[in-house]
Amino acid sequence: MAKPTAAQIQTRAHQLWELAGKPEGRQEEFWHEAERELSADPAINAEEASETFTE
Numbered sequence: 001m002a003k004p005t006a007a008q009i010q011t012r013a014h015q016l017w018e019l020a021g022k023p024e025g026r027q028e029e030f031w032h033e034a035e036r037e038l039s040a041d042p043a044i045n046a047e048e049a050s051e052t053f054t055e
Contacts (some may be wrong), residue, residue, distance in 0.1 A: 004038035012038055 012034035017023070020030070 004035065008038055009034045 009031060013027075013030040016030045016033055017026070020026075
């Protein structure tokens with residue numbers, strides 16, 4: 001299983017942040033969630049909404 005690149009993690013973290021309503025001060029949370037998702041399943045569909053951070 002290939003390790004995701006920083007660019008891939010950044011893109012997914014940004015998507016998660018947008019889905020959560022663009023909250024401030026939670027960059028690390030979104031980065032770690034994106035890294036976890038991409039490491040667990042490198043073929044993850046980035047268009048699929050994650051319910052992890054939505055309120």
